[in-house]
Amino acid sequence: MNKSIKLLAVAALALPLMATTSFARDQIQIVGSSTVFPFSSLVAEKFGKSSSFNTPVVESTGTGGGMKLFCSGIGEGHPDISNASRRIKSSELEACLAAGINPIEIKVGYDGIVLANSVDAPAFELTKQQIFLALAAKVPGPDGKLIDNPNMTWSDIDASLPDVKIEVLGPPPTSGTRDAFVELAMEGGAKKFESLAALRKEDKKKFQAVAHSLREDGAFIEAGENDNLIVQKLKANPAALGIFGFSFLDQNEDSIKGAIINGAAPDFDNIADGSYGISRALYYYVKKEHMDIIPGLKEYNEEFLSSKAMGEDGYLLEKGLIPLTEAELAEVVTGLTEMKTVSLK
Amino acid sequence: MTNLRAAHIKKRYAAERRFKMYGLLAIMFALGFLAIMLVTITFRALPAFSQTYVKVDIEFSENVIDPDGAREKVQIAKADFQKIVRDGIYALFPEVTNRKEKRKLKKLISSEAGYHIARVLLADDQPDFEFIGTKQSVWVKSSDDIDSFIKGLIRRDVDESRRRVNDQQIGWVDQLMADGRIEKRFNWDFFKFGDSRSPEDAGIRGAVVGSFFTLIITLLLSFPLGVLAAVYLEEYSKPSKMTAFIEVNINNLAAVPSIVFGLLGLALFLNFFGMPRSAPLVGGMVLSLMTLPTIIITTRAALKSVPPSIREAALGIGASKMQTVLHHVLPLAMPGALTGAIIGMARALGETAPLLMIGMVAFIVDVPTGFTDPSTVLPVQIYIWADSPERAFEAKMSAAILVLLFFLVIMNAIAVLLRRRYERRW
Numbered sequence: 001m002n003k004s005i006k007l008l009a010v011a012a013l014a015l016p017l018m019a020t021t022s023f024a025r026d027q028i029q030i031v032g033s034s035t036v037f038p039f040s041s042l043v044a045e046k047f048g049k050s051s052s053f054n055t056p057v058v059e060s061t062g063t064g065g066g067m068k069l070f071c072s073g074i075g076e077g078h079p080d081i082s083n084a085s086r087r088i089k090s091s092e093l094e095a096c097l098a099a100g101i102n103p104i105e106i107k108v109g110y111d112g113i114v115l116a117n118s119v120d121a122p123a124f125e126l127t128k129q130q131i132f133l134a135l136a137a138k139v140p141g142p143d144g145k146l147i148d149n150p151n152m153t154w155s156d157i158d159a160s161l162p163d164v165k166i167e168v169l170g171p172p173p174t175s176g177t178r179d180a181f182v183e184l185a186m187e188g189g190a191k192k193f194e195s196l197a198a199l200r201k202e203d204k205k206k207f208q209a210v211a212h213s214l215r216e217d218g219a220f221i222e223a224g225e226n227d228n229l230i231v232q233k234l235k236a237n238p239a240a241l242g243i244f245g246f247s248f249l250d251q252n253e254d255s256i257k258g259a260i261i262n263g264a265a266p267d268f269d270n271i272a273d274g275s276y277g278i279s280r281a282l283y284y285y286v287k288k289e290h291m292d293i294i295p296g297l298k299e300y301n302e303e304f305l306s307s308k309a310m311g312e313d314g315y316l317l318e319k320g321l322i323p324l325t326e327a328e329l330a331e332v333v334t335g336l337t338e339m340k341t342v343s344l345k
Numbered sequence: 346m347t348n349l350r351a352a353h354i355k356k357r358y359a360a361e362r363r364f365k366m367y368g369l370l371a372i373m374f375a376l377g378f379l380a381i382m383l384v385t386i387t388f389r390a391l392p393a394f395s396q397t398y399v400k401v402d403i404e405f406s407e408n409v410i411d412p413d414g415a416r417e418k419v420q421i422a423k424a425d426f427q428k429i430v431r432d433g434i435y436a437l438f439p440e441v442t443n444r445k446e447k448r449k450l451k452k453l454i455s456s457e458a459g460y461h462i463a464r465v466l467l468a469d470d471q472p473d474f475e476f477i478g479t480k481q482s483v484w485v486k487s488s489d490d491i492d493s494f495i496k497g498l499i500r501r502d503v504d505e506s507r508r509r510v511n512d513q514q515i516g517w518v519d520q521l522m523a524d525g526r527i528e529k530r531f532n533w534d535f536f537k538f539g540d541s542r543s544p545e546d547a548g549i550r551g552a553v554v555g556s557f558f559t560l561i562i563t564l565l566l567s568f569p570l571g572v573l574a575a576v577y578l579e580e581y582s583k584p585s586k587m588t589a590f591i592e593v594n595i596n597n598l599a600a601v602p603s604i605v606f607g608l609l610g611l612a613l614f615l616n617f618f619g620m621p622r623s624a625p626l627v628g629g630m631v632l633s634l635m636t637l638p639t640i641i642i643t644t645r646a647a648l649k650s651v652p653p654s655i656r657e658a659a660l661g662i663g664a665s666k667m668q669t670v671l672h673h674v675l676p677l678a679m680p681g682a683l684t685g686a687i688i689g690m691a692r693a694l695g696e697t698a699p700l701l702m703i704g705m706v707a708f709i710v711d712v713p714t715g716f717t718d719p720s721t722v723l724p725v726q727i728y729i730w731a732d733s734p735e736r737a738f739e740a741k742m743s744a745a746i747l748v749l750l751f752f753l754v755i756m757n758a759i760a761v762l763l764r765r766r767y768e769r770r771w
Binding site: 025027029031034037038041042044045048049050054055057058059060061077079119226227228245247248250251252253254313315318319320 | 423448452456457460499500503506507508509541542615616619621622623701704706707708709710711719729731732733734735736
């Protein structure tokens, strides 16, 4: 007993000491958006299997969290790539530049955000204006003044819509999907109202505050970051609609269907050619400073943009990534070869 | 009078019976929920334990695999093995020539099939290249959609537009079935592989090994530290304001939300000491901070339950304080301390929140081989699969939950066993 306790104590003290010696990192580290995660982890896996390099480690931290880690410094202790479901913010870029990091921006494709409900429920055909009327905390009243949203059922908004209670499940404010939805659908809808359009010209901040605040009276329900969970809830509750990424609609066609928005159905072609209005670009950022230091980093970028991944039959497209146009892709490829970094405007 | 008393007694008995019933009902309620949970999880997990295979006649044509005929392993490993698998399945249905239909046909088989064939053929350092130029029948994995279809998870009777497998693909599958080219096998790969984005290739091994490494570190750190702290507090320290303060803080520490330990790990271990991200070493250190209070508290309780007469007897025959503690008190308290440690470990095994901060919530394909290799743990694997769009991951997730529950049950059973065997009553 005596001896073994001594041994254990020595082991316990020695372990953390051993660990403080620095480690040479021989695999790429990727952090960031949970929307880009399925794509970048697929590239990482294929890259690891088809090259002599180790498989990169991909973390799903959310865009904001990823940027924070990414911009915290240069060196082996910091990630090489940050995935983002939006462009880098100027505050984040400032942090990056201050730490001596020059990020290269790689645009990888598009993602549609869908409003969907159970296949057993009536089909929805909405305009952005109607989405705004259904989900905004404050809407313009009859005299143009802002009032608390009075609409309780869809038919309150427009007689052509079904007479069911407004009940929409969506992601929490920390989510990039929520940011994009609010920006594209809600703001897009709000602009269509004369009084709000006038407000937008006058005071942009105030307009955004109106357009970006979702109802808190139970019509909009925060259902967590997990899109699968929202899909499950829609199956159980045919009266509700849900907001999530296109790939989840793609995988669950047997149980949910997407609402047609401004006349365009959420499908691959409509999102790719831009006729479906709620879609956003996906990016990742890579540290120029790490390009020559971390083994395989260059090759990973090449793999991501290769025709094997992004081409017409590419594996990323099979998983639901909506591709860039040829011209856009060519531009991204040149940007990468020239190592064009993002700079503050 | 007697009537009244009899009625009163009857009432008391009835109340007694009701009270017993309430307790029984509570237990049945809890057990009922447990049973429902276990049954649904097991039921959902079943598809993950089998995998559909398709027999394809593959021509290992030299043109594709080794165009320059050099027979170099490195060159051949880079060849497009997926193409020869694809050609194999095209050859089974020569009537399909349309490009769009060919794409549908190609989706019958796993997109990783070629990789696995190459891996098996080129496993040796000096593989013999006799397979080049031959034609062989090989069983390859079907794609996840076809696998789901065979298992009845994608139903034939729903409308084609709402089905991930279209009528034409079903026709092909039926024909393959009739030819005996489709087979369902036990999915050993689930226990052999690390994570993958292809559900048919995803396995639990990486997470199990990662959890194992993490828990080893946790045990090595928190058990000796916890026992030593408890021994000091219980046997040596004199009641003072200082010890009271320490005591309060240990109890507080036990109630701190686990994510806080993750933040501490990020700030201290990663940023200050510069340890690697995503490593079981750091994960174990963070989790040991979390289990430490549990171990201290249970060990102290165990030490307290050793009767003072034992200590006094040891001291009385001339043992030093240290001898008393090491030879008599601690061995008697060990079962209690070990039980606390195992329960603390079981809690650590199910923890994800603190690991998020130190990068262990990650997609990792390679099975870790050491304490500093990037790795993930079982509950994180469950979370990642639950969050994946592909439907086939639902079964994998449930299977991973079963594996996690299996380990938890084993650990708790060991704790109960230790208590039963070594517990002494005075």
